[in-house]
Amino acid sequence: MLNVKNLNVAFGGVKALDLHGFSVGMNELRVIIGPNGAGKSTFLDILCGKTQADDGEVVFDGNPILGRKEVDIANLGIARKFQKPSIFGSLTVYDNMLLAARMPKGIFKSMFFKISSELKDRIYQVAKMVRLDIHLSKLAGNLSHGQKQWLEIAIVMLQDPKLLLIDEPAAGMSDEETYRTGELLTDLAKHHCVIVIEHDMSFVEQIANRLVSVLVRGKLLMEGSFAEVRNDQRVIDCYLGRTNTQLE
Numbered sequence: 582m583l584n585v586k587n588l589n590v591a592f593g594g595v596k597a598l599d600l601h602g603f604s605v606g607m608n609e610l611r612v613i614i615g616p617n618g619a620g621k622s623t624f625l626d627i628l629c630g631k632t633q634a635d636d637g638e639v640v641f642d643g644n645p646i647l648g649r650k651e652v653d654i655a656n657l658g659i660a661r662k663f664q665k666p667s668i669f670g671s672l673t674v675y676d677n678m679l680l681a682a683r684m685p686k687g688i689f690k691s692m693f694f695k696i697s698s699e700l701k702d703r704i705y706q707v708a709k710m711v712r713l714d715i716h717l718s719k720l721a722g723n724l725s726h727g728q729k730q731w732l733e734i735a736i737v738m739l740q741d742p743k744l745l746l747i748d749e750p751a752a753g754m755s756d757e758e759t760y761r762t763g764e765l766l767t768d769l770a771k772h773h774c775v776i777v778i779e780h781d782m783s784f785v786e787q788i789a790n791r792l793v794s795v796l797v798r799g800k801l802l803m804e805g806s807f808a809e810v811r812n813d814q815r816v817i818d819c820y821l822g823r824t825n826t827q828l829e
């Protein structure tokens with residue numbers, strides 16, 4: 582589904598990413614970990630077209646994507662869920678989802694848009710998937726932090742992306758919400774390809790059913806199962822001596 586070769590990007594002469602090879606298969610949930618400044622966000626920024634690479638090749642579902650605009654990449658089926666909130670607190674969950682479902686069609690088409698029963702069904706299905714079906718009439722501003730994040734995921738899922746990119750999906754969530762988010766991502770990966778950047782190792786352990794990729798200083802240090810990565814001395818070393826305790 583996604584193949585990356587010799588991907589390079591530098592900011593002001595400082596190399597942020599130098600990725601020789603990286604690939605993700607169909608319906609795979611890939612977790613990327615790495616210490617601060619490893620290039621994880623930069624990588625997702627490149628995949629969604631927010632940042633342009635200096636060099637390299639990225640092929641998604643048979644299409645080269647480097648140099649394309651964000652909107653073209655989104656149309657090819659890559660969606661990014663940013664950490665920055667994008668929901669409207671004064672609208673209901675349903676209306677937020679309806680607005681998101683209409684948005685890609687353009688403002689003029691949206692103005693004359695008729696809400697079909699298929700669209701209502703789709704909104705209900707996606708809301709159910711993110712466990713918000715019983716909260717559709719609630720104001721989004723009154724949702725818990727975790728529920729707001731699920732609504733953001735729902736909004737992205739309404740685009741029916743083939744590849745979903747998510748930065749730290751469980752950040753700031755309660756333990757229960759974190760666990761449910763793990764279940765949600767695992768469900769999503771049954772029909773979509775998902776790349777998750779994550780720092781919380783217990784969450785990584787919950788969701789990593791195949792490979793975990795470790796980025797360090799812009800390079801891929803290793804890939805392996807959660808247990809392989811967790812016990813790899815190079816991985817342990819690259820987290821040691823840091824002010825954070827991300828690998829604990």
Ligand SMILES: Nc1ncnc2c1ncn2[C@@H]1O[C@H](COP(=O)(O)OP(=O)(O)OP(=O)(O)O)[C@@H](O)[C@H]1O
Pocket residue numbers: 592593596597615616617618619620621622623624
């Ligand atoms: N727009 C930018 N301009 C200049 N330097 C940048 C820019 N974006 C990222 N960098 C630098 O690129 C490197 C990789 O940053 P990036 O944010 O991708 O790392 P990260 O692994 O996502 O880190 P974190 O876990 O802290 O979010 C860092 O040295 C960072 O300072």
